[in-house]
Amino acid sequence: MERYKLDDFEQRCIQDELPYCQAACPLKVDVRAFCGAMAQKRFDAARKILARSMPLPDIIGRICDHPCQDACILAQKGGAISIGKLERACLENSKEMGMILRLPSKKLSATVYGAGLSSLSCAIELAKKGYQVSMVFDGEIPGGRLLMFPQEVLPQEVLVTTWQNLQRMGVTRSFEKDPISYGLKEGSALYVGVDDPEWTHLVDANDVDPFTYQTSTKGFFAGGYPRSDMPSPIWESADGKRAANSIDRYFQGASLMSGREKEFSLETKLYTLLEGVPTLSPKDDPIEEAKRCIRCECRYCVRECVFLEKYKGYPKIYARQIYNNFAIVRGSHSANKMINSCSLCGLCEVLCPNDFSMADLCRFAREQMVERKIMPPSVHEFALLDMEHANSPRSSGFRSGAKTTEAVFFPGCQLAGAMPDQTERVANFLGEMFDGKMGILLGCCGAPAWWASRQDKVEEVIKSIEKTIESLGNPTLIMACSSCNEVFKNFIPKVSRVSLWQVLLERGIPEAKPAAETLALHDPCTTRHEPEWRESVRKILRILGQPYEELLFGGETTRCCGYGGLQLMADPDLAHEGVLRRLKESENDFLTYCAMCRESLSGSGKTVFHLLDILFPPSAGKVRLGYSKRQQNRELLRVKLLGPCDLPPEPWDDLPISVSDAVREKLEDRHILDSDIKQTLWEASSTGRYLISPDGTRLASSRIGNVTFWVEYREDNQSFAIINAWSHRMVMELMS
Amino acid sequence: MNKKTGLGFHGETSWRCSCGGELAPHKVAAFYLGNRFEIELPACSQCGFILVPESLAVGKMLEVEKILEDK
Ligand code: SF4
Ligand code: SF4
Ligand code: SF4
Ligand SMILES: [Zn+2]
Secondary structure (H helix, E strand, C coil): CCCCHHHHHHHHHHCCCCCCHHHHHHCCCCCHHHHHHCCCCCHHHHHHHHHHCCCHHHHHHCCCCHHHHHHHHHCCCCCCCCHHHCCCCCCCHHHCCCEEEEEEECCCCEEEECHHHHHHHHHHHHHHHEEEEECCCCCCCCHHHHCCCCCCCCCCHHHHHHHHHHHHHCCEECCCCCCCHHHHCCCCEEECCCCCCHHHHHHHHHHHHCCCCCCCCCCEEEEEECCCCCCCCHHHHCCCCCHHHHHHHHHHHEEEEEECCCCCCCCCCCCCCCCCCCCCCHHHHHHHHHHHHCCCCCHHHHHHHHHHHHHCCCCCHHHHHHHHHHCCCCCCCCCHHHHHHCCCHHHHHHHHCCCCCHHHHHHHHHHHHHCCCCCCCHHHHHHHHHHHHHHCCCCCCEECCCCCEEEEEEEHHHHHHHHHHHCCCCCHHHHHHHCCCEEECCCCCCCCHHHHHHHHHHHHHHHHHHHHHCCCCEEEECCCCHHHHHHHHHCCCCCCEEHHHHHHHHHHCCCCCCCCCCCCEEHHHCCCCHHHHHHHHEEEEEEHHEEECCCCCCHCCCCCCHHHHHEEEHHHHHHHHHHHHCCCCCCCCECCCCCHHHHHHHCCCCCEEHHHHHHHCCCCCCCCCCCCHHHHHHHHHHHHHHHCCCCCCCCCCCCEEECHHHHHHHHCCCCCCCCHHHHHHHHHHCCCCCCCCCCCEEEEECCCEEEEEEEEEEEEECEEEEEEEEEEEEEEEECC | CCCCCCCCCCCCCCCCCCCCCCCEEEEEEECCCCCEEEEEEECCCCCCCCCHHHHHHHHHHHHHHHHHHHH
């Protein structure tokens, strides 16, 4: 994967931007984590969080003028978090942290002038970094203006302890009054904190760089200038700390400016959704107030997608992991499964404030995997074989209209497989409407190949469909499936298409009885960008008088049923989790208009109707059919609508097998088809090679394609009762 | 049992071969995606029919296949 592509993706995800409060804090205190600790009454932990960014938490935490509060997003929801109050409460309830860690002592020395907060901050930061620091100030202890705070706001003891701590860290006191002659020897620097009026005269305010705090004299730094009429403790402290960082860089001979954007910026690109956040007024109790903080972040897409949630990160991190997946030379491609588990449904892109499309990223990554021949061969093979079956002459084909061919009905392989009788009835119904001017085209659109990024196979399918359409004189395709529609829109946009629902609206809806109960309407994810498609369905429902419920995540923000992108193949458990989550969105039974959605959402406790179940009610109940049955259905439908194909039947086609429900479920999970079983049984009986157990069951095995199948069965009165079956891909060879 | 992969099968098996032979542990080479392992599996002593039991196929063997596919 190319670097520039990665950057492009990474930049879109703003999840790791700072929360509003932290961005506005000149010291970049992690207010979000702080509130989190406070909400759990973990006062010592909260104090540690303050100390990570505050040079002097005991002082600043008590007197900070908290610009963060003005930035808190909850101002729109009842009131900003009282962060200043929380910090004070934290200090009053937590233990002193004891010795402050200091880096190994360095020879270089700095002199800090002034007793104010900026000087104290600068001194302690430099001392932490291991420099020799001496302070020059008037009075007994440093503090300056800080000594004037009322005792209940900032107890004098705190300042005394602060000076003791500084001394314990090796800070000394100097009485050198002339900074220039004293301070600027080789290997030394000096800082003047002008928040102490005593030293204001030493520097010209216009001579100080507002970012680096250096004056025009190298090694001479100054800060602590007022930013408004009111003195600002937080800015004084930030000046001291930032100047200390500059001095550190100065000593190391590094650039004073480069790479400090995050330190200086007060902006954030974060986007936090306030929808669903309750409006609560500020609380007096600090714990309750901390609980009100919503820990601002984005993760909008992550919250709404089971796949993004599963991998515990967010798209920016995933983009990096995917990049690394291609960068490794040896070892395991650990992101393979992730890349293949996205349903490519496109919900994230719609939700994301910056249109991050995980689908595009995963599709692109899959293409790369196929190109570099590192795509795990087993993950998509079954779906691709199913597609091949749907496009084999046994299941596919076409015919023109009896008179001319104005339109061609393209049901798609999933509708044909899952609802063959209804497909046939629709075909007949349309046939009459079009009065001999409608043809039929059966087969798969190539979606599985597209989802698997098998460009070669998509092209093959598309080319053949294109040729057929051309041979029929370029009629309009009547599309029953929105996934087919998406594929054609992408690969053969010039072919004219119309949805089955639109055609029914225009030409007439069959007499039908709506279901009595209200049904939750599940839009297939491939209608996300097809408002007309979705609207046609709603119009039909209104005409029928079918009561339906719009889901919160419907329309443009609809969810995938788990089959999209072949998620089901890469991670069946995840797909199932998505189904359960979807079904939980409503108490009602569901209604959809994609055969695959119906199949995927069924079998998990809710009845799921297809719109055709209402328009053309089926004779039997609606149950999940499974892969084998769908394949058989396609073949039968082909015969009914287009007549038999010219391929001779396979010799094992008519072997009678019986499969219990429990075994059937296992076969489905293990992707073992009836045709695999029959072929294995047939080979066993024609070669006479199999195993026998004492109680008379048999075990046969056969290699079909890349898979070895094992079938355990019992032969009784002319039928084979299937007891068990399994498979593997490895090939075994006896060693002599 | 192949030490590196844990592949192989040693349990008793009551299967007999349709050729009349008995199943006994045999050295078997297992191939996947250009990799080769030597493992032990029950096989017919007469005709060489190799048994891959279900527990192995859906357990360890599947695991190893997946690991090799991600290599
Ligand atoms: S919606 Fe998702 S991808 Fe977009 S910025 Fe938020 S976390 Fe990142
Ligand atoms: S809600 Fe919490 S995290 Fe968000 S801005 Fe306010 S204090 Fe910061
Ligand atoms: S499954 Fe859908 S919402 Fe989730 S990452 Fe993939 S495309 Fe985005
Ligand atoms: Zn034998």
